[in-house]
Amino acid sequence: MRLELQKRAGASTLFSILSPFIALVLTLVAGAIMFVILGKPPLASLYTYFVEPLSDPWAREQILVKATPLTLIAVGLAVCFRSGNWNIGAEGQYLIGGMFGAMIPVLFNDWNSPIVLPLILIMGMLGGALYGLIPAFLKSRFGTNEILTSLMLVYVAQQFVDWIVRGPWRNPQGMGFPGTKKFNESAILPSLWQHADAHYGAVIALVAAIGVWFMLAKTTKGFEVTVLGQSPRAGRFAGFSVKNMTIFAFLFSGAMAGLAGISEVSGSVEKLDDKLSLGYGFTAIIVAFLGRLNPLGIVAAALVLALSYIGGEAAQISLGVSDRAARVFQGLLLFFVLACDTLIHYRVRLLRTPKKLSGKTHQPHSPSQVDTAKAKVWNQVGHGN
Amino acid sequence: MVSTQHIDEPINAVPLLEARGITKIFGTLKANDNVDFAIQKSEIHALLGENGAGKSTLVKILFGSLQQNEGVVLWNGETVSVRSPSEARDLGIGMVFQHFSLFEALTVAENIALSFDANTPLDNIATRTRDLSQQYGLPLDPDAVVGDLSVGERQRVEIIRCLMQDPQLIILDEPTSVLTPQEADTLFETLFRLRDEGRSILYISHRLEEVQRLCSAATIMRHGKVVDACDPRQETAGSLASKMVGAEIDEVVHRESAATDKVVLQLNGLNMPSTHPFAVALKDINLTVNAGEVVGIAGIAGNGQGELFGAISGEDVSTNANAVVIDGHAVGLKNISERRKIGGAFVPEERLGHGAVPALALSDNMYLARHASDSGDFQSGGSLKVIAKNAIKNATKRVVEAMDVRKSAENPPAAALSGGNLQKFVVGRELDRKPVFLLVNQPTWGVDAGAAAHIRQALIDLAASGSAVLMISQDLDEIFEVADRIAVMADGRLSQPEPTARMSRERVGLLMSGAAENGEAA
Numbered sequence: 014m015r016l017e018l019q020k021r022a023g024a025s026t027l028f029s030i031l032s033p034f035i036a037l038v039l040t041l042v043a044g045a046i047m048f049v050i051l052g053k054p055p056l057a058s059l060y061t062y063f064v065e066p067l068s069d070p071w072a073r074e075q076i077l078v079k080a081t082p083l084t085l086i087a088v089g090l091a092v093c094f095r096s097g098n099w100n101i102g103a104e105g106q107y108l109i110g111g112m113f114g115a116m117i118p119v120l121f122n123d124w125n126s127p128i129v130l131p132l133i134l135i136m137g138m139l140g141g142a143l144y145g146l147i148p149a150f151l152k153s154r155f156g157t158n159e160i161l162t163s164l165m166l167v168y169v170a171q172q173f174v175d176w177i178v179r180g181p182w183r184n185p186q187g188m189g190f191p192g193t194k195k196f197n198e199s200a201i202l203p204s205l206w207q208h209a210d211a212h213y214g215a216v217i218a219l220v221a222a223i224g225v226w227f228m229l230a231k232t233t234k235g236f237e238v239t240v241l242g243q244s245p246r247a248g249r250f251a252g253f254s255v256k257n258m259t260i261f262a263f264l265f266s267g268a269m270a271g272l273a274g275i276s277e278v279s280g281s282v283e284k285l286d287d288k289l290s291l292g293y294g295f296t297a298i299i300v301a302f303l304g305r306l307n308p309l310g311i312v313a314a315a316l317v318l319a320l321s322y323i324g325g326e327a328a329q330i331s332l333g334v335s336d337r338a339a340r341v342f343q344g345l346l347l348f349f350v351l352a353c354d355t356l357i358h359y360r361v362r363l364l365r366t367p368k369k370l371s372g373k374t375h376q377p378h379s380p381s382q383v384d385t386a387k388a389k390v391w392n393q394v395g396h397g398n
Numbered sequence: 399m400v401s402t403q404h405i406d407e408p409i410n411a412v413p414l415l416e417a418r419g420i421t422k423i424f425g426t427l428k429a430n431d432n433v434d435f436a437i438q439k440s441e442i443h444a445l446l447g448e449n450g451a452g453k454s455t456l457v458k459i460l461f462g463s464l465q466q467n468e469g470v471v472l473w474n475g476e477t478v479s480v481r482s483p484s485e486a487r488d489l490g491i492g493m494v495f496q497h498f499s500l501f502e503a504l505t506v507a508e509n510i511a512l513s514f515d516a517n518t519p520l521d522n523i524a525t526r527t528r529d530l531s532q533q534y535g536l537p538l539d540p541d542a543v544v545g546d547l548s549v550g551e552r553q554r555v556e557i558i559r560c561l562m563q564d565p566q567l568i569i570l571d572e573p574t575s576v577l578t579p580q581e582a583d584t585l586f587e588t589l590f591r592l593r594d595e596g597r598s599i600l601y602i603s604h605r606l607e608e609v610q611r612l613c614s615a616a617t618i619m620r621h622g623k624v625v626d627a628c629d630p631r632q633e634t635a636g637s638l639a640s641k642m643v644g645a646e647i648d649e650v651v652h653r654e655s656a657a658t659d660k661v662v663l664q665l666n667g668l669n670m671p672s673t674h675p676f677a678v679a680l681k682d683i684n685l686t687v688n689a690g691e692v693v694g695i696a697g698i699a700g701n702g703q704g705e706l707f708g709a710i711s712g713e714d715v716s717t718n719a720n721a722v723v724i725d726g727h728a729v730g731l732k733n734i735s736e737r738r739k740i741g742g743a744f745v746p747e748e749r750l751g752h753g754a755v756p757a758l759a760l761s762d763n764m765y766l767a768r769h770a771s772d773s774g775d776f777q778s779g780g781s782l783k784v785i786a787k788n789a790i791k792n793a794t795k796r797v798v799e800a801m802d803v804r805k806s807a808e809n810p811p812a813a814a815l816s817g818g819n820l821q822k823f824v825v826g827r828e829l830d831r832k833p834v835f836l837l838v839n840q841p842t843w844g845v846d847a848g849a850a851a852h853i854r855q856a857l858i859d860l861a862a863s864g865s866a867v868l869m870i871s872q873d874l875d876e877i878f879e880v881a882d883r884i885a886v887m888a889d890g891r892l893s894q895p896e897p898t899a900r901m902s903r904e905r906v907g908l909l910m911s912g913a914a915e916n917g918e919a920a
Contacts, residue, residue, distance in 0.1 A: 024757070233769055233783035240766060244755045249713050250746060251766045252735030 036349035062324035079319035082273035086297035089269025102163030104294025105170035110271020113140020118200035141271015149263030192286035202280035212280030420469035447619035492565030502545035550581035639907030657691035662866035694881025735770035741834030756813035801826035818849030
């Protein structure tokens, strides 16, 4: 018996809706198995992870706080991925965006003005966009692989931000701890309500998601993104430029990641420190795919992933499971989301295999001896069609 | 491992491979129609024919990649059924493809090992590679990384991989299209050596002088049928070419030309360097197309037609503004959208993936080609460029009705349409704009007869309404039926167009085989 994938005539609408949910269920099953192996009660553990945080107002607010940067980054990545460009370095653009935005409050700490806040948000976007431009330029000019360059630039950004908060920008009154001075009031994104951790970044994220949805679904730019992502040759025929799209996609997703960075810095931390890199830029990749690269789906997906962060913290306390378990969940989820997408284009069928011939020595002249393994390799090499 | 047992066969023995009455049908298209074909032992046999003549289909059937609907294949006089390439190889048939399938990051030996059992030691393969490459004069280092090799050397890897199986019949698909003349000479010596060992070679090529040099027999296909079998050494390049394009078929009676003296398209010394190893450079192309006429460009595939399409449409931008002039505008430096805005319309050879995005709906594919030229109707919201979906749907409906496009749903994805219907849509999409100038590449390629007639009539009507039409085609019947003047492309050069009435198929065949380069200015 073997499984065979048969290509469907067209994409299945049913499975394009169902596949993220199937992926979620499979993730939970795999998670339960993981808990059994760790010696924890599987159902209770899953409850701690995914249900308990929802019943607690503080935890619900934290979900909102974490979903904000995830949404902002993933919405940018959706544009990038749809256009066929693979920006894996959103984490770096997020960091550099946070740092760029912090420039004004750090260097002009006494500047109090209503234009400071919009200015630092713009600076944050600018920083992320410029940092995203590096892999885009390398790809369109020299044909480098953007996956590698954007990923490697994350580590550069991490070290750079780490250095700047320990060196030139360190708060002299900070008792030697890495981090800048606390921003003044006019450089801080206000809270959604009094004493809340949740800030207006959440509103910005929601508006951004709706705006990007409109762009992708309704405008010529969105059409260009889709066409170039699906068929660069037809895109050229339409008068669209693959290279310009690479630049645009990275500038755009970099700016969104930068905006996430500065809204995290200005809204949550209120200063730049060495703990800004929490992996949002990588988790956002999962969010983007779980949301089917649709900005509105991404909002929901960001809430799910934020839940796994908060649940992970709770599980650490009440179950004694390492916080790495939350990362395992996220990894499983991405794996299953991508795997389940297969169902959209393929039908899975169970087939009976003919008995395998036990050809030990290779005899190219015997017509009866069909070595299936060889045929398979041959097909993979491309001769089969 | 290489035996010479079959060298002393009598001349008129059973053919090594024989195909009888092979028929292969794709939808409504008979790609192979009752094809008879035989190759003797120790023979280099040419398979000649235009693109779409059915050569590839026949070869794929012989090599087991496709199954025939009717007919039998005989190997050494015995009926065999070849159900897969690996069965073909076990039988003793090897094939070297035009486009290589090698992993650039792996070494030569590793690439060759991929087509063997997993438990064949790599050292063994490296040794045999070295032996074979010396034996056949194809120097090759088994430890070299394929990414570092030239195109010619990569082909050697494919040939050695094929020879490893000790085949009795070797199929070569356009082997010299990627080789320098010197590399080709080396290859020919190898081929003669293989033949002298008693192996047979099926040689597919467009290059007629090569065929004459190498082959002692040729089978010529046209429109899915075998139209002739001859000894190419007894023929001239011109006579072979006219057999390929079918000189014996009755000439189409030509209609009255509607040509005016208003120049719409002008190419002035258009040059384009080739951008990749499989591309052809365009060399000093000069052409004018007037309002009201259809100019046809004939030529054997791969002589620069695709590159010419790119250069005229603006997919590839020239370095000289005056190289391409459309309706009085020098647009050599402008992109395809700018050229559309001044009345240019373009239909590429490939429908899916070039002229249309397969997964997108017809209305989206309408927008694909017309978002710039019809921005007034198809867009709103100023610089936001919001897509006016209703207007596009209406235009799509109009085209579907005008061209009689048959489809299964209201607005299906392009890939859901049959080739003929999608082609009617892709042509109709441009006609609906009433373009000043239309460039179309292979307007009826792989299209059923009804759709083809519809499309040809539409092109003639467009010209009659005062537009200029430039049609690139490999189908000579089509060219003679539709075109007022005919030019021929060979090796990136274009002959001066001559009125269809003064053109004969023989002359077109001569020009195709590149005779124009040797002294003839016309």
